[in-house]
Amino acid sequence: xxxxxxxxTVPMTVLGVVILAFMLFPVYxxxxxxxxxxxxxxxxxxxxxxxxxxxxxxxxSQQTGNLLTSILVSLGTVVLTLAIAAPAAxxxxxxxxxxxxxxxxxxxxxxxxxxxxxxxxxxxxxxxxGLLNSIPGLILADATHxxxxxxxxxxxxxxxxxxxxxxxxxxxxxxxxxxxxxxVLPVSRNSLIxxxxxxxxxxWSDFIFALTxxxxxxxxxxxxxxxxxxxGNVQSWAPVLATAVIxxxxxxxxxxxxxxxxxxxxxxxxxxx
Amino acid sequence: xxxxxxxxxxxxxxGALASLSLALLTGCSAGGASSSSExxxxxxxxxxxxxxxxxxxxxEVYDACAAEVGVTVEATHVAGSALIAKVLQQASSRTLPDxxxxxxxxxxxxxxxxxxxxxxxxxxxxxxxxxxxxDAGSYEGDLYGIAPVVxxxxxxxxxxxxxxxxxxxxxxxxxxxxxxxxxxxxGRYGLALSAANSFEGTWQFLPFMWSNGGNEDDLTSxxxxxxxxxxNDMVQDGSVSSSVVGWSQNDVNDxxxxxxxxxxxxxxxxxxxxxxxxxxxxxxxxxxxxxxxxTSIAPLGGETFTVPQTxxxxxxxxxxxxxxxxxxxxxxxxxxxxxxxxxxxxSAGETIAADNALLAPFVGIVADARARTAILxxxxxxxxxxxxxxxxxxxxxxxxxxxxxxxxxx
Amino acid sequence: xxxxxxxRTGSPxxxxxxxxxxxxxxxxxxxxxxxxxxxxxxxxxFGYPVVKNLVMSFQEYTTKTFFTGEAPWVGLANYVExxxxxxxxxxxxxxxxxxxxxxxxxxxxxxxFALFFRKRFPLSGMLRSLLLLPWLLPVIASTSVWxxxxxxxxxxxxxxxxxxxxxxxxxxxxxxxALIAVVLVNVWLGIPFNVALLYGGLQxxxxxxxxxxxxxxxxxxxxxxxxTWPSLRPVxxxxxxxxxxxxxxxxxxxxGLTGGGPANSTxxxxxxxxxxxxxxxxxxxxxxxxxxxxxxxxVFAVIYLRVNRKQVDE
Numbered sequence: 001x002x003x004x005x006x007x008x009t010v011p012m013t014v015l016g017v018v019i020l021a022f023m024l025f026p027v028y029x030x031x032x033x034x035x036x037x038x039x040x041x042x043x044x045x046x047x048x049x050x051x052x053x054x055x056x057x058x059x060x061s062q063q064t065g066n067l068l069t070s071i072l073v074s075l076g077t078v079v080l081t082l083a084i085a086a087p088a089a090x091x092x093x094x095x096x097x098x099x100x101x102x103x104x105x106x107x108x109x110x111x112x113x114x115x116x117x118x119x120x121x122x123x124x125x126x127x128x129x130g131l132l133n134s135i136p137g138l139i140l141a142d143a144t145h146x147x148x149x150x151x152x153x154x155x156x157x158x159x160x161x162x163x164x165x166x167x168x169x170x171x172x173x174x175x176x177x178x179x180x181x182x183x184v185l186p187v188s189r190n191s192l193i194x195x196x197x198x199x200x201x202x203x204w205s206d207f208i209f210a211l212t213x214x215x216x217x218x219x220x221x222x223x224x225x226x227x228x229x230x231x232g233n234v235q236s237w238a239p240v241l242a243t244a245v246i247x248x249x250x251x252x253x254x255x256x257x258x259x260x261x262x263x264x265x266x267x268x269x270x271x272x273x
Numbered sequence: 274x275x276x277x278x279x280x281x282x283x284x285x286x287x288g289a290l291a292s293l294s295l296a297l298l299t300g301c302s303a304g305g306a307s308s309s310s311e312x313x314x315x316x317x318x319x320x321x322x323x324x325x326x327x328x329x330x331x332x333e334v335y336d337a338c339a340a341e342v343g344v345t346v347e348a349t350h351v352a353g354s355a356l357i358a359k360v361l362q363q364a365s366s367r368t369l370p371d372x373x374x375x376x377x378x379x380x381x382x383x384x385x386x387x388x389x390x391x392x393x394x395x396x397x398x399x400x401x402x403x404x405x406x407x408d409a410g411s412y413e414g415d416l417y418g419i420a421p422v423v424x425x426x427x428x429x430x431x432x433x434x435x436x437x438x439x440x441x442x443x444x445x446x447x448x449x450x451x452x453x454x455x456x457x458x459x460g461r462y463g464l465a466l467s468a469a470n471s472f473e474g475t476w477q478f479l480p481f482m483w484s485n486g487g488n489e490d491d492l493t494s495x496x497x498x499x500x501x502x503x504x505n506d507m508v509q510d511g512s513v514s515s516s517v518v519g520w521s522q523n524d525v526n527d528x529x530x531x532x533x534x535x536x537x538x539x540x541x542x543x544x545x546x547x548x549x550x551x552x553x554x555x556x557x558x559x560x561x562x563x564x565x566x567x568t569s570i571a572p573l574g575g576e577t578f579t580v581p582q583t584x585x586x587x588x589x590x591x592x593x594x595x596x597x598x599x600x601x602x603x604x605x606x607x608x609x610x611x612x613x614x615x616x617x618x619x620s621a622g623e624t625i626a627a628d629n630a631l632l633a634p635f636v637g638i639v640a641d642a643r644a645r646t647a648i649l650x651x652x653x654x655x656x657x658x659x660x661x662x663x664x665x666x667x668x669x670x671x672x673x674x675x676x677x678x679x680x681x682x683x
Numbered sequence: 684x685x686x687x688x689x690x691r692t693g694s695p696x697x698x699x700x701x702x703x704x705x706x707x708x709x710x711x712x713x714x715x716x717x718x719x720x721x722x723x724x725x726x727x728x729f730g731y732p733v734v735k736n737l738v739m740s741f742q743e744y745t746t747k748t749f750f751t752g753e754a755p756w757v758g759l760a761n762y763v764e765x766x767x768x769x770x771x772x773x774x775x776x777x778x779x780x781x782x783x784x785x786x787x788x789x790x791x792x793x794x795x796f797a798l799f800f801r802k803r804f805p806l807s808g809m810l811r812s813l814l815l816l817p818w819l820l821p822v823i824a825s826t827s828v829w830x831x832x833x834x835x836x837x838x839x840x841x842x843x844x845x846x847x848x849x850x851x852x853x854x855x856x857x858x859x860x861a862l863i864a865v866v867l868v869n870v871w872l873g874i875p876f877n878v879a880l881l882y883g884g885l886q887x888x889x890x891x892x893x894x895x896x897x898x899x900x901x902x903x904x905x906x907x908x909x910x911t912w913p914s915l916r917p918v919x920x921x922x923x924x925x926x927x928x929x930x931x932x933x934x935x936x937x938x939g940l941t942g943g944g945p946a947n948s949t950x951x952x953x954x955x956x957x958x959x960x961x962x963x964x965x966x967x968x969x970x971x972x973x974x975x976x977x978x979x980x981x982v983f984a985v986i987y988l989r990v991n992r993k994q995v996d997e
Contacts, residue, residue: 009804016800016810023874026828027816029839033828046839088721095714103722110729111925112980113736114932114953114973116960120362121732127366144728149925151721156917176713194883201818207935215320215359216349223821227352228325230823237827244824251819255812358961365749382964386750470944472962516835518945519856533836651746654963665946669858683769 034241055238056246063243066225069135070204071250073221076139077203078196081146085195089154090184094163107148118144119212126213133219141209146199153198157191158184197258204251222247315591316345321374322353322576326545330611338598344591346372364388369581371592375418377409377577378472378645378653384412385651389579391415395593397600401618405573409644418577421600422614424540425571425642426480427634428561429547432554434461434535442558446503449561453512456535463512465525465534468504468668473522474661476572476645477538478504480560482660483570483643489656490648492663492678499563501674505667518668540574541635544613548631557634573642575614615639733977740970748966761971765959770947778951778979781866781937782930788870789926793877798907800878801885811882818875826939829868830855833940858948861941865949869936877922884918885911920991927987928980952976 034055035048092100122141123132131137161184169179185192210221222243229240317339323331328350339346349370351359357379363369364386375383383389392399392415399407399416410418428449430442438456443449453463467477481504482489487497507513520528522539529537530550538560547555559569578596580589598604602624605616609625615635616622622640626633646653663677672680740761742754765771800811817825832839833854841851854864888911896902896910912919934953937943943950943958952972960969 012799012802012804013806013810016804016807019796019799020810020813023814023871024816025839026825026832026871027820029832030820030824030828033831084720084724087717091714091717095717097711097714097718103718103725106725106729108924108928108984109733109977109981110725112928112931112977112984113729113733114934114956114976116934116957117736117970117973118728118732120358121735122728123362124366125727125731127362127368140728143724147721147724152921152925156921176710176717180717198879205819205821207822211352211355212358212362215351215363223823226821226823228350230324230352240827241824244821247821248816248819252812252816255815255819256809357964361746361749364746365752382746386745386747388750470942470946514836515853516856519941658958658963662947665944669856669946669948671858671946680769 030241031245034238034245036238052238055236055240055242058239059242059246062228063222063225063246066220066222067247067250069219070221070223070247072135073138073142074200074203076135077142077146078199080139080143081150081199082192082196084143085147085150086154086185086188086192087180089151090158090180092151093155093158094161094166107151110144110148115145115208116212119208122209123212131213133214133216135219137213138209138219138221139203141213142203142206143199145202145206146195149202150195150199153195154188154191157188161187193258197254200254201251315343315588316347317372317588317592317595318370319346319348319372319374320351320356320359320370321348322356322376323350323374325350327612330608333611334599334604334607337604338595341598342591342594344595346595360388364581367584369583371580371583371585371588372595373579373581374576375579377406377418377420377423377573377575378657380410380418380577380579381412381646381650382654383579384415384417388581389417390582390589390593391417392419392580392593392596395580395590395597397593397597401620403617403619403640403642405639405642405644405647406575406617408647409573410577412650418579419596419600420575420577420617421605422608422612423573423575423617423639423642424542424614425573425635425638426477426538426540427557427559427571427638428536429529429539429543429555429557430536431529431532432556438535442556443561444558445561445565446563450503450507450510450512453507453536454510457510457512461532462514462528462534464507464536464538465514465520465528466504466517466538467520467522467525468517468661468664469519469521470661470665471521472657472661474518474664475657476574477522478660478664479572479643479645480538480570483572484560484562484567488648489645489653489660492656492659492682493675495675497678498675501664501667501677503563504664505674508668515668518665540613541615541632542613544631557631559634559638568641569638571638571642573639573644575617736970736973739967740974742967744966744970746964754967757967761965761967762975765968765971765975770950770955773947774950774952774955777862777947777949778931778953778976780862781869781933781949781951782927784863784866785869785873785930785933786923786926788866789873789877790923792870793874793922794881796874796878797881797885798911800882811878814878815875817872822872822935823939825872826868826936829871830940833864833868855941856945858944858946861945861948865937865940868940869930869933872936873926873930877926880918880922881915884915887918888914920987924984924987927983931976931980952979 032046032048035051035053036045091097092104119141126132126137126141131140165183165187166179169183170176174182205223206221207223210224214220214224226240226243226247229243319335321328321331328348332348335346335348353376356375360369360373360375360383364383369388373389380389392410397416397419399410399419402419406420406423407416410416410420428443434456435442435452440452440455441448443452449464456463468474478500481500482497485496485500485503487494487500491497504513508515508517514528514534517525522543525534525537526539526543526546528534529539530547530553547553560571562569578599580592580596583589600618602616602618602621605618605621606625608614609616609621609632610629613632615632616625622636626636645657649656659678659681663672663674663681666672666677666680667674671677739754741756741758742748743757743760744754748754796814800807800814831837833841835841835851835853835856838854840854844850844852853860855861892910892914893906896906901909932953933951934957937949937951937954938957941949943954952975956969956972956976958969959972960966
């Protein structure tokens with residue numbers, strides 16, 4: 001399946017580029033319109049012959065705070081998600097605990113709940129606890145997107161861990177947690193990173209919690225920041241799309257960095273080594 | 274197997290109990306978060322739905338009135354579509370802002386819930402304001418919201434296009450249909466309007482419905498069906514694009530500016546963008562009526578300012594004074610000119626009509642405009658949904674105009 | 684209740700297990716500590732909303748309720764109203780078709796892409812990463828762009844189709860086509876997620892299996908059917924089940940493209956719930972619809988997992 005004969009690879013690259021061209025055309029269009037300052041998105045040129053960066057100027061001057069908020073919230077979500085999901089995944093995969101199946105099913109059901117239902121309930125709760133308009137609040141809320149999925153992904157991997165791996169450490173007197181920290185986590189690195197990546201992306205693209213749980217400009221993720229330009233008349237689409245393009249950059253950077261680990265596959269790694 | 278099943282049911286029961294107790298705990302919301310304000314150092318929170326372009330215009334006025342009343346005002350902007358959800362959440366947690374901007378059709382809903390305070394408490398009576406505006410902001414006889422500037426709908430047309438085609442500005446439905454047909458050429462439709470499946474579509478249907486004598490409390494009457502049939506006829510003629518079922522008013526404006534439509538039904542908030550468009554020569558008249566001599570009745574738009582019940586007497590009083598200041602003539606004129614709107618007060622309206630030739634027709638239109646909630650009050654959203662649903666059914670050919678309203682009611 | 688997954692783990696035989704310090708009780712307690720944070724989180728952040736939503740669906744919950752706290756109990760009235768409404772059948776039908784179309788499209792294309800990019804060729808790594816771009820963009824921006832692309836008169840797609848002689852398609856304005864258009868955009872948005880998961884799964888299949896298979900003459904399609912597909916089974920299950928669950932919930936994509944129209948042709952249970960709650964302010968009915976939605980998800984998950992387990996057991 002892995003043919004590496006030189007004659008076949010170049011046409012593959014060409015095909016790959018063509019596929020990507022089709023898939024990414026809307027993204028191209030987004031960048032295209034963002035560089036054409038005029039308001040008329042419906043009648044934009046097919047190529048920005050006279051690139052106009054005013055949209056980007058506006059976006060950068062007004063949205064960098066929001067960008068930072070998004071980054072903080074997303075990274076925080078990753079940390080929280082891994083902290084909660086990794087031990088849980090390990091427990092579900094390796095321990096015999098009563099009611100495991102129920103909990104697994106509950107995780108599945110949890111993902112069926114429309115975001116808006118959760119957001120409305122969280123508002124009341126957060127208001128009592130003073131968590132509105134706060135980054136920790138958003139982190140807690142965004143984790144609802146991520147935790148069930150992360151547990152699922154990591155559990156699927158950890159199931160394939162040979163128990164002998166951990167038993168060896170336990171025989172030497174290590175407690176559960178030590179064994180988990182020193183042995184299981186390093187071996188699960190790929191699945192951890194995959195879960196981290198998905199968590200980051202889920203939190204990064206969250207809109208519903210950003211909208212519901214904030215009411216000021218102080219803590220405003222960029223998915224909400226983009227709406228600054230969309231209400232009322234959209235005088236010009238350039239700032240809107242410029243913000244969209246800018247907001248995808250941190251995620252792209254992360255993706256490129258992490259893709260090396262994803263390439264190894266979340267569910268593989270330990271089995272081969 | 275039985276042991277596990279028993280354990281499982283215990284787990285479920287415990288879980289349910291835990292959730293329920295949590296729900297009960299947080300459900301009992303704590304009493305109002307009344308913040309004691311120090312004398313002479315009052316900061317009012319204000320929530321409005323202004324976009325990034327309109328906000329600076331209003332900020333000027335906010336600052337001026339804040340100075341006049343002697344308070345500090347912190348303004349927050351919320352997307353219009355998300356405002357009601359936000360207001361409801363804040364109402365339930367007793368964290369409403371001191372001054373709240375509400376779109377006029379929503380005032381009665383929110384007032385009915387008890388969340389707003391009557392403006393008469395602050396000496397605001399609405400004197401000098403047209404009846405339609407008073408109606409929109411009133412609930413059970415009390416005034417709860419007052420709009421400093423309002424808007425409506427008119428027929429905006431491309432002067433050059435009409436002159437070129439030798440078409441006179443239409444005043445009746447027959448003339449409008451003929452003009453639209455005559456103006457439809459390759460690559461350009463005669464008329465554009467919004468028939469989207471949102472309250473915007475409903476909003477744009479109202480002038481036709483009301484001018485023909487139809488009312489929102491009897492949507493299955495023949496007058497209403499006739500109005501829908503009129504629009505449908507123009508779509509069938511090919512003078513109105515069938516894409517209107519997906520166009521917002523913004524899209525309609527874009528189409529008009531791009532030259533894809535010779536006339537459009539739209540409002541004064543587009544004036545800044547229209548005047549900025551190079552080479553566009555346009556003018557405004559009232560929307561044509563069914564037969565010559567009828568009154569053209571357009572819907573009344575515009576955001577009101579309200580003073581929610583926050584439990585803090587001092588702040589509410591200050592907020593009331595602030596809102597009163599916002600409605601002063603000079604501020605009305607600032608907002609109207611900056612945004613493309615019509616001052617609500619009659620005297621300010623006259624001033625603007627004299628100064629601004631493009632706003633002048635709208636001043637006249639607003640004088641006869643009707644509030645959407647005048648007849649149905651809190652029941653308006655349901656009727657509004659039926660209207661745009663029926664319009665969609667008819668214009669996509671899914672039902673005849675008469676059937677459409679029957680189906681939509683179901 | 685032993686699951687298939689547990690059977691594959693092969694838990695250690697008691698005899699060789701080290702004596703836990705502090706006894707079995709302490710050991711179990713320590714094990715529960717691993718799971719405890721997750722349980723607490725799920726109960727608080729999911730349990731509470733579910734219960735609240737369920738209760739709300741049996742109440743008359745309007746704007747008044749938010750201020751006064753009164754929500755009279757109406758039993759099944761909301762559900763009856765919803766199910767008897769003229770458009771309920773259409774809404775359910777749209778939901779099913781939207782989900783089916785999206786899943787088939789996303790999964791098949793995602794799998795093809797994953798298989799394609801599995802082969803090593805110049806730039807494959809970078810191209811594979813770029814493929815995830817649709818996932819990274821704010822949905823509102825993506826839907827806005829797609830609206831322009833799908834515009835009947837000036838949109839790029841119709842212009843391209845025009846070049847091969849296909850007349851302008853009213854993608855978003857004709858009730859006949861709108862659902863297809865919305866599915867198309869949702870597929871575009873969903874491909875990266877599927878590719879990411881499936882690619883990971885493909886990476887997990889050892890090359891030795893293919894080499895061994897090749898010796899037996901299994902290449903190309905045979906290799907896929909006899910080696911790739913069975914090995915991919917668990918990942919496929921996860922991808923499909925999650926795909927359906929997530930797709931049923933989709934809201935902002937449809938709102939951005941068509942708002943449920945034209946003429947309810949793209950109205951799904953998710954959008955219907957939203958409109959009932961936040962346009963008509965009938966939160967009880969909105970909650971009822973969202974519970975029906977969750978029920979659909981549940982039924983699908985249960986059926987699929989049962990069928991899958993049977994097949995794996997065979």
